[in-house]
Amino acid sequence: MSTQQRFTQALLxxxxxxxxxxxxxxxxxxxxxxxxNNVFSSLTSALADSYPVVAxxxxxxxxxxxxxxxxxxxxxxxxxxxxxxxxxADFIDTFSPAASLPYLADMARLERLxxxxxxxxxxxxxxxxxxxxFLEYPExxxxxxxxxxxxxxxxxxxxxxxxxxxxxxxxxxxxxxDPNHAEHLxxxxxxxxxxxxxxxxxCALFIQALQGGAGFGDAVCAALEEDNAFDAGPxxxxxxxKNLIIHAGLSEAS
Amino acid sequence: MSQYDINTPRSTRxxxxxxxxxxxxxxxxxxxxxxxxxxxxxxxxxxHAENYMVAGGPFHYYLERLCEHYALSxxxxxxxxxxxGALDTEHLQRxxxxxxxxxxxxxxxxxxxxTHGPCFLNDLLPLQYDQQTLNRVCEHIDxxxxxxxxxxxxxxxxxxxxxxxxxFDEPTFIREVxxxxxxxxxxxxxxxxxxxxxxxWSTQEYLQALPLHETAEIHLAxxxxxxxxxxxxxxxxxxxAPVAAAIWSLYQxxxxxxxxxxxxxxxxxxxxGLAVLLAEARRAQAYLDNHGVQP
Numbered sequence: 001m002s003t004q005q006r007f008t009q010a011l012l013x014x015x016x017x018x019x020x021x022x023x024x025x026x027x028x029x030x031x032x033x034x035x036x037n038n039v040f041s042s043l044t045s046a047l048a049d050s051y052p053v054v055a056x057x058x059x060x061x062x063x064x065x066x067x068x069x070x071x072x073x074x075x076x077x078x079x080x081x082x083x084x085x086x087x088x089a090d091f092i093d094t095f096s097p098a099a100s101l102p103y104l105a106d107m108a109r110l111e112r113l114x115x116x117x118x119x120x121x122x123x124x125x126x127x128x129x130x131x132x133x134f135l136e137y138p139e140x141x142x143x144x145x146x147x148x149x150x151x152x153x154x155x156x157x158x159x160x161x162x163x164x165x166x167x168x169x170x171x172x173x174x175x176x177x178d179p180n181h182a183e184h185l186x187x188x189x190x191x192x193x194x195x196x197x198x199x200x201x202x203c204a205l206f207i208q209a210l211q212g213g214a215g216f217g218d219a220v221c222a223a224l225e226e227d228n229a230f231d232a233g234p235x236x237x238x239x240x241x242k243n244l245i246i247h248a249g250l251s252e253a254s
Numbered sequence: 255m256s257q258y259d260i261n262t263p264r265s266t267r268x269x270x271x272x273x274x275x276x277x278x279x280x281x282x283x284x285x286x287x288x289x290x291x292x293x294x295x296x297x298x299x300x301x302h303a304e305n306y307m308v309a310g311g312p313f314h315y316y317l318e319r320l321c322e323h324y325a326l327s328x329x330x331x332x333x334x335x336x337x338x339g340a341l342d343t344e345h346l347q348r349x350x351x352x353x354x355x356x357x358x359x360x361x362x363x364x365x366x367x368x369t370h371g372p373c374f375l376n377d378l379l380p381l382q383y384d385q386q387t388l389n390r391v392c393e394h395i396d397x398x399x400x401x402x403x404x405x406x407x408x409x410x411x412x413x414x415x416x417x418x419x420x421x422f423d424e425p426t427f428i429r430e431v432x433x434x435x436x437x438x439x440x441x442x443x444x445x446x447x448x449x450x451x452x453x454x455w456s457t458q459e460y461l462q463a464l465p466l467h468e469t470a471e472i473h474l475a476x477x478x479x480x481x482x483x484x485x486x487x488x489x490x491x492x493x494x495a496p497v498a499a500a501i502w503s504l505y506q507x508x509x510x511x512x513x514x515x516x517x518x519x520x521x522x523x524x525x526x527g528l529a530v531l532l533a534e535a536r537r538a539q540a541y542l543d544n545h546g547v548q549p
Contacts, residue, residue, distance in 0.1 A: 079332025
């Protein structure tokens, strides 16, 4: 086994093993622990930066414990750490010590969408004028394809993750949130600001369908299946107002 | 000797003149807005390359505006120059794209390793200083310089362990790398101090063995202090404290050898208000203005 392989295995091992014999210090083990601490504390900080509400919900000590197991199981595979933690929400789903907080994994999903929105590519919205020529001809509207900004994310949760998240931003009282109430939300970036908005389930399904490449008509149908009173007007107005439509055409944009 | 200056067509090479011999600051998102207005205390800003390997959003928005006011240094923390395995060419290409976009005055990386196989460990890990490592580090630096079409600076590490099998001392190893690859040196004064205390080396001998005339940038930072189980002082390069008195004094001494060199106040953790760091930058600038003579 090579030196760096031994070093790496010892750094990440759950048993905190030490690659004896490599170093010339009488107390190499406590010095090796400095590197181990650097690895875990820097990666835990990176996760805490991406998942601040998850960290607040469980407290610093539990978060560090959960992060340690995650890092040992899924160490980063790229130096671009902004993407680290893509698998964190799925990990939390299976992390039994966190089972008493069934909304925790979806909170991680919400926070991941916020990170992705923040760093997503820049595209200008097409604006109402460019869309109006399609809206004037209802027969074309059905096959209208809307391409959404890459920073746009939809989350359908069986838990009240929007209300829980908002309460941690000083909006609403945490004690008044019923965590078992299903909520649907939209994460977006308008100019430089990331926003999180509460949606109806029908509206969430409408936007998800558009993201999946469905035409306007099919996306409306998906929403109507959930709620036969769904009105696409306000949903479309929201997408336009937040500059989320970056291309509109009668065929799916490449 | 590196081939980057022989085989790389001139037209593909970034036109750079290095960093101005002024004080600079590591850029953090907290400082985007106040620095975007311009600030006379700073001649340059430095970013960690990997943080800007994102598609868009505020990081690029502010960096583009800041580049109108300050020279830019791009400092890599993830290339793993000392890795036993091959360099990550995908990462090198991402770096190439970033450098092509911003045309920084300087690019630097570390004498360390941070990846093994598919794992990125997010720390600057120590190298065994032997002939095999020397050859490998030089090959990797050649590859980086050839790909980027420019000279890079190599930063000396802060270390907590020495390998039994090392056959070079650290400054001699660095001198050999600089001689063979033609890279420049980013002299981290805090790292010199931390390593010398941790291994009970003489800072004077360490500095004398380095090719100080190849110093193109200096880093100044604070450290935190611990003890190993034998009660020996163990300094940690934490980037979380003000520049220590011992570092200022070593800096002053180094400037007498190097003359004025671009000097970064490096703070990555426990960030204070911008004013605190600008005061440190002004102090470094005062040393630079006096060529190392105490202002």
